[in-house]
Amino acid sequence: xxxxxxxxxxxSLITPELLAQHGPLAIEMGRTSDDPVTDILATLSIFEVLxxxxxxxxxxxxxxxxxxxxxxxxLGHGTWKAISPILRQHSICAILHQDxxxxxxxxxxxxxxxxxxxxxxxxxHPNVEKSVSGASALGQRLYAYSKxxxxxxxxxERRDLLAKLVDETAAQVGPETEILTLAAGHLRxxxxxxxxxxxxxxxxxxxxxxxxxxxxxxxxxxxxxVEPLDGSVKGYLADAYELGQFDLVYAxxxxxxxxxxxxxxxxxxxxxxxxxxxxxxxxxxxxDMIDDAFRETFMNWxxxxxxxxxxxxxxxxxxxxxxxxxxxxxxxNGVVIYxxxxxxx
Numbered sequence: 616x617x618x619x620x621x622x623x624x625x626x627s628l629i630t631p632e633l634l635a636q637h638g639p640l641a642i643e644m645g646r647t648s649d650d651p652v653t654d655i656l657a658t659l660s661i662f663e664v665l666x667x668x669x670x671x672x673x674x675x676x677x678x679x680x681x682x683x684x685x686x687x688x689x690l691g692h693g694t695w696k697a698i699s700p701i702l703r704q705h706s707i708c709a710i711l712h713q714d715x716x717x718x719x720x721x722x723x724x725x726x727x728x729x730x731x732x733x734x735x736x737x738x739x740h741p742n743v744e745k746s747v748s749g750a751s752a753l754g755q756r757l758y759a760y761s762k763x764x765x766x767x768x769x770x771x772e773r774r775d776l777l778a779k780l781v782d783e784t785a786a787q788v789g790p791e792t793e794i795l796t797l798a799a800g801h802l803r804x805x806x807x808x809x810x811x812x813x814x815x816x817x818x819x820x821x822x823x824x825x826x827x828x829x830x831x832x833x834x835x836x837x838x839x840x841v842e843p844l845d846g847s848v849k850g851y852l853a854d855a856y857e858l859g860q861f862d863l864v865y866a867x868x869x870x871x872x873x874x875x876x877x878x879x880x881x882x883x884x885x886x887x888x889x890x891x892x893x894x895x896x897x898x899x900x901x902x903d904m905i906d907d908a909f910r911e912t913f914m915n916w917x918x919x920x921x922x923x924x925x926x927x928x929x930x931x932x933x934x935x936x937x938x939x940x941x942x943x944x945x946x947x948n949g950v951v952i953y954x955x956x957x958x959x960x
Contacts, residue, residue: 672756713754720914731800769950778807785810882933
């Protein structure tokens with residue numbers, strides 16, 4: 616199967632160009648040094664030499680991640696966005712992109728950020744074993760770090776928490792349980808769900824706008840309760856699909872790319888898709904991620920990070936709190952934050 620850029624509906628906002636329209640673009644004056652670019656490029660050259668001459672790759676990469684994050688905070692997000700294209704021209708990128716995970720993210724073979732194959736690198740899925748084993752020795756050491764950085768750990772935990780929520784829902788509702796997953800990717804949480812494995816789910820609609828992801832779901836879960844759906848957020852919002860109602864609706868990685876107005880609109884729609892007593896869960900990367908600046912700069916992977924207040928804002932603007940039970944909480948390491956809304960019966 617050949618990969619080609621996929622055309623998307625403009626609602627999910629998962630390309631850096633689209634995302635930039637909603638970010639702080641203006642260069643912040645008065646916070647830069649006389650020549651920050653020269654200083655940073657020189658420091659990157661030092662890290663490059665360290666990568667080439669030291670076996671302790673994890674230590675060097677940790678120092679680089681901390682340094683990049685600190686410099687972006689010092690200069691301001693707007694200035695950093697202006698100089699990032701220059702930093703990406705540094706020869707250190709040829710080293711960093713020996714990591715197949717970082718390289719895939721930067722090149723975006725599927726045409727957008729955070730695609731399902733990229734997440735398979737985080738999940739340590741057999742789907743990426745050939746790519747990892749074929750990387751250079753340095754690339755494999757870099758991947759050994761990137762797969763276990765805090766954000767990657769949080770994404771694996773997110774997958775497991777979703778599987779647990781599916782199982783809890785099935786235990787409460789019974790074999791008539793119906794689930795809707797938005798931006799399903801490869802639906803790897805289904806591999807972790809005991810209820811799904813044991814036939815305890817009636818219907819599991821997995822909607823994604825990437826036909827390659829839908830094809831993977833169809834190939835792996837064909838003939839089961841899973842119903843792959845090649846569809847978009849825009850189509851879902853416009854009632855283009857006759858989906859019915861569900862006991863559980865969730866969106867794991869989608870909100871990382873949605874501006875506030877779209878996030879609120881989508882949340883309202885998801886709540887309308889619930890049966891009485893049903894639950895909607897959405898997740899978002901939290902603010903102050905240690906590797907955020909590195910990921911944005913050298914992986915070309917930009918996210919809309921949210922705080923607890925941001926998550927409550929989406930909830931409060933989407934529903935009458937008297938009609939629901941709502942909660943906002945973080946995962947174990949605080950990198951992913953969750954919003955959970957359950958309709959009162």
